[in-house]
Amino acid sequence: MNWDVTLLRPLWLLALPVLAGFGWWLYRRQGGVGGWERATRPELLRAMAALGRIESRREVLPLVATLGAAALAVLALAGPAIERRDAVSFRNLDGVVYVLDASPSVTEDPRWDELVTMGRFGIASLGSRPAGMVVFAGDAYVATDMTADHVQLGQTLSLIGPETVPDPGTRPERGLDLAAGMLAEAEVIAGDVILFTDGAGLGQDSLKMAERIAGQGARLSVVAVGAATAAMETHVALGGGALMSRDVPDGLSDWLSQNARDRLEQQSYPLLFWRDFGRVLLVLALVPMLLLFRRQAT
Structure with a gap:
């Protein structure tokens, strides 16, 4: 552990000169008679x-105790801390x-609309997992990069319509290719790809993408817009996911929550933490205060 002390709130030290003054x-002022020293003759x-009518003895100990406690409180507010680089950090790989x-x-x-609702239920069950979105027709585009802002993701899903992708046609393999690239770029090793499709365009090219996704350690699942087809079942079997239908609105959310494979990986770099000893100084400030409660001799 590094024992170099750092002040987290150093501006509080400006109070020390004020306290000293x-x-x-x-x-x-202690032991004097205030303004009478200027208004009365010295011989009087x-x-x-x-x-014995004037107390000229100065009590130094109570003053020192009070100022010492106040100084310790100021130092505590300044936040003396020791850097900790032995703290373990994690990130979600799902x-x-x-x-x-x-x-x-x-x-x-x-x-x-039922599929959108189903998709939003799934987003609500993601927990701490990041998620992204790809849309496709004749071509594919990233609608939302990997993010932990699930509210934004749900809003993006609700805005998708017939004009979202201008390219005519249906090329699911391009959408799956973008999804695999997003998972690789985010260094996700236990992800899920959820394909919303009516089955159009599924073929050999999309099967290759399903195999690629599975090879990255992720799973490909399919949400069928209409009736499930043999091509959907083949993609799911190769991708290691599940085939879901809009007839079971909770199917996607149950799959994402119950079959989640959250994995934590210790980072190759440590995060920077500080151990603040300000509270310890506040306790020590009570020690000089005890001197103020000592019994006076009579």
């Missing part, structure tokens, strides 16, 4: 002191990418 002022004051067929045959389907 105030202490000196109290010391000068000496006479009153000889009769991510999810939605791949949505945004062609008019899907987005204009009367059941599209």
